[in-house]
Amino acid sequence: MGVDQTELGLPADPVGRRVSCDGERATVRYVGPVPPTAGLWLGVEWDNPERGKHDGSHEGVHYFTCRNPKGGSFVRPAKVSFGVDFLTALQQVYQIKEEVLSEEIAISSKKLKWAFKDCCSFESRTSVLFDFCEVNGPGAEGEIRKTTPHVAWLGLSGTLLSCWEDVAAIAQQLDQLDSLQLSDNRLRLPSDPSAHCQAFCNLKVLALNRCDLTWPQILECAPMWPQLEDLCVEDNNITELQRPVGVLQSLKSLNVSCNPVEQRSVLSIAALPRLEQLKLMKIGLSDVRFDDAAPGSQTASFPALKNLNLDDNNISEWRVVDELAKLPGLVQFSCSGNPLVSSDGNPKTVTQILIAKLGQLVLLNRNILRPEDRRGAELDYIKMFGEEWLKAGGASQLGTEFASQHPRYQSLIDKYGAPEEGELKKQEPFALKNQLLKINFVFPDDAGRKPIEKKLPASMVVQKVKGLLYRLLKVPATDLKLTYTCNKKVGTEFEIDSDLKTLQFYSIEDGDQVLVRWS
Numbered sequence: 001m002g003v004d005q006t007e008l009g010l011p012a013d014p015v016g017r018r019v020s021c022d023g024e025r026a027t028v029r030y031v032g033p034v035p036p037t038a039g040l041w042l043g044v045e046w047d048n049p050e051r052g053k054h055d056g057s058h059e060g061v062h063y064f065t066c067r068n069p070k071g072g073s074f075v076r077p078a079k080v081s082f083g084v085d086f087l088t089a090l091q092q093v094y095q096i097k098e099e100v101l102s103e104e105i106a107i108s109s110k111k112l113k114w115a116f117k118d119c120c121s122f123e124s125r126t127s128v129l130f131d132f133c134e135v136n137g138p139g140a141e142g143e144i145r146k147t148t149p150h151v152a153w154l155g156l157s158g159t160l161l162s163c164w165e166d167v168a169a170i171a172q173q174l175d176q177l178d179s180l181q182l183s184d185n186r187l188r189l190p191s192d193p194s195a196h197c198q199a200f201c202n203l204k205v206l207a208l209n210r211c212d213l214t215w216p217q218i219l220e221c222a223p224m225w226p227q228l229e230d231l232c233v234e235d236n237n238i239t240e241l242q243r244p245v246g247v248l249q250s251l252k253s254l255n256v257s258c259n260p261v262e263q264r265s266v267l268s269i270a271a272l273p274r275l276e277q278l279k280l281m282k283i284g285l286s287d288v289r290f291d292d293a294a295p296g297s298q299t300a301s302f303p304a305l306k307n308l309n310l311d312d313n314n315i316s317e318w319r320v321v322d323e324l325a326k327l328p329g330l331v332q333f334s335c336s337g338n339p340l341v342s343s344d345g346n347p348k349t350v351t352q353i354l355i356a357k358l359g360q361l362v363l364l365n366r367n368i369l370r371p372e373d374r375r376g377a378e379l380d381y382i383k384m385f386g387e388e389w390l391k392a393g394g395a396s397q398l399g400t401e402f403a404s405q406h407p408r409y410q411s412l413i414d415k416y417g418a419p420e421e422g423e424l425k426k427q428e429p430f431a432l433k434n435q436l437l438k439i440n441f442v443f444p445d446d447a448g449r450k451p452i453e454k455k456l457p458a459s460m461v462v463q464k465v466k467g468l469l470y471r472l473l474k475v476p477a478t479d480l481k482l483t484y485t486c487n488k489k490v491g492t493e494f495e496i497d498s499d500l501k502t503l504q505f506y507s508i509e510d511g512d513q514v515l516v517r518w519s
Contacts, residue, residue: 011082018160018186019044019080020134024051025158026073026080027186029064034074041074047186047212083160085139086170087147089130090122122147131181132158138169145173152176157207158184164221165190172199183209193223200224209234215241222247229274234258241265250274257281257309263288270301277307285313290326296407299326306330307363312337314500321357322407332363345458345504349384356381359408378412385409386419394418437503440513441469456503463499469516479518486512 011017014028021044030043046052049068056064056072066072084092128151135156138144151174161167164187171177180203190196203225208218213236222228222244230253238259244251252274261283267290269275290299306329315321315338324330335354342349354364355377362369385406392402395418398410436455443449452472456465466477482496486509493515496506508514 010077014042014082016162016188017082018136018162019082020160021075021080024048025160025184025186026051027162029056029066029072032063034058034063040077042077042080043072043074044080045071046073047184081134081160083134083136085137086130086135087139087143089133089135090128090147093130093133094122094125094128123149126150126176127153127155129155130159131155132184134160136160136162137166138173142173144170145175148174150176153179155181156185157181157209161185161187163188163190164193164196164224168196168199168224171203172196176202178202179205181207183207183211185211187211189217189220190224193221196224197226200228201226203228205230207232208236210236212237214238219244219247226250229253231255241268243268243271248272252304253277253279255279257283259283261285267301272302272304274304275302276304278302278305279309281309281311281313283313285310286315286320287317288320288323290323293326295322295404296411297326298328302327304329307332309334310338311335314338315340318353318357319405321354322405325358325407329360330358331360333358333361334365336365339501339505341459341502341504347507352377352380353384356412357408359411379416382409382412382416382419389413437508437510437512439503439508440511441516442513443516445517458504458508459502461500461502462496462506465503465514466499473516473518475518481517481519483515483517484508484512485515 010031014031017028019026019028019042025047026044027047028042029045030041032040034041034043043056043064045056045064045066045068049066049071052066052068052071052073054072055066055069056062058074063074064072083089125148128148136159154170154174154177156167156170161182167180167182167187168190171180177200180200185208204227206225206228209232211233213233215238218231218233218238219242223246225231225248227250228248229250231248231251232253232255234255235258238256238261240262241256242265249272251272254269254272254275254277257279258281261280263283263285266280266285266288269278290301292301293299305327308324308327308330311334313335315335318340321340324333333354340350340354342353351364355361355369355374358364388402389398389406389409392399395413403410437458438453438455441452441454443451454468456468462482463477465482466480469475469480470477483493484496484506485491485493486507494506496514
């Protein structure tokens with residue numbers, strides 16, 4: 001005899017719906033029996049695959065499919081919540097209890113009743129925040145428009161919404177909606193995106209972080225957002241960018257950080273005509289090339305770009321900075337956390353070179369550049385590479401190799417004049433003894449192990465340091481966790497969190513102590 005799903009509190013169409021269970025989010029993939037046990041089960045695919053146990057199979061029978069081989073579980077219906085509609089959530093989150101709505105306050109020995117209903121009216125609200133609430137849909141047709149007609153900012157991150165159609169059904173009742181937060185959701189793609197463009201016709205800002213989306217899926221949804229200006233899609237499944245054709249043309253700001261993006265595909269978005277701000281932090285970027293422009297010339301790519309953030313990537317070659325100098329409007333740039341180094345190993349010199357190479361910058365690594373900062377950096381740059389300039393022919397006949405490595409150098413000579421010979425900073429390679437750092441390795445979790453002193457090159461990457469420690473300790477490099485302390489800041493422990501960065505990058509100096517721990 002079959003089980004009546006409605007008697008168990010299940011919706012009429014549970015498969016594909018989003019549920020909450022023990023604080024975790026999942027999607028229902030199966031409803032039915034799982035022999036030999038009795039009763040009804042829900043087969044769910046967890047957003048967090050570590051929460052699961054299998055791939056949708058039990059005792060050789062495949063009940064549903066998971067993208068992750070351990071992403072599924074069977075749970076009883078009583079263990080999950082299918083959530084509530086928009087208005088129910090509104091009352092749960094914002095409704096103030098009756099005893100608070102009318103509160104007696106003594107003022108000058110008189111008791112006045114303050115009615116809070118008017119100032120807390122849903123109708124007057126311009127923002128509603130439902131982040132990680134169990135909203136599952138719009139509820140009765142037209143009721144949102146009646147209750148919260150003036151909402152312009154809506155937070156729906158981490159909800160139980162299942163599809164874009166439900167989001168559109170909410171948005172079409174909010175005529176003033178211009179900012180929408182939809183991060184940490186798993187939304188089925190719409191069958192006809194263009195049918196929902198009216199629902200989002202005023203939308204300017206959209207966040208879709210951690211939604212497990214690919215770039216083609218984002219482009220597929222993009223016809224719904226005809227006026228979108230700010231799109232944030234951090235930490236998704238974006239591996240290869242493709243050119244937006246007929247969509248996202250109004251975009252002014254794009255954040256694709258924390259995605260495993262193929263770096264050659266970055267130029268696929270270079271034709272966006274209004275894009276002013278681009279964030280590409282933590283995507284593994286090591287190279288950028290604008291082959292349409294010669295060194296010192298302007299590229300046609302990213303015609304409106306003013307603000308570029310490349311923090312925490314793998315940029316180590318100054319040639320990449322010269323390529324970025326081809327961007328015609330770049331005035332704000334951030335590249336902290338990249339292994340760019342100067343010949344003297346001084347991080348301040350790196351900043352000077354960046355300022356000198358990027359002639360239009362007004363903001364570098366979130367610091368405002370004053371006119372005296374630029375003048376000092378450019379004069380230092382002239383002196384720093386003056387001998388190379390002279391050897392390459394100087395003002396009389398400058399070699400093409402030097403000109404390609406230092407595209408702005410001649411214009412700086414024109415601006416400030418050629419350096420006097422006594423001013424030149426000799427760019428001699430370091431002697432090996434000057435490159436070596438004396439480092440004391442200590443083992444705070446192993447009291448019986450004596451410290452080890454080693455002299456290592458400042459240019460040595462952390463990965464090789466761990467390889468050295470593996471040979472000394474016989475502990476796998478992947479198990480090693482390194483931090484360091486320095487004499488300048490006694491008592492402070494700094495994390496060494498990237499195997500691909502150099503000791504020099506972390507500003508480790510001669511005599512510093514590296515603390516070695518392992519699991």
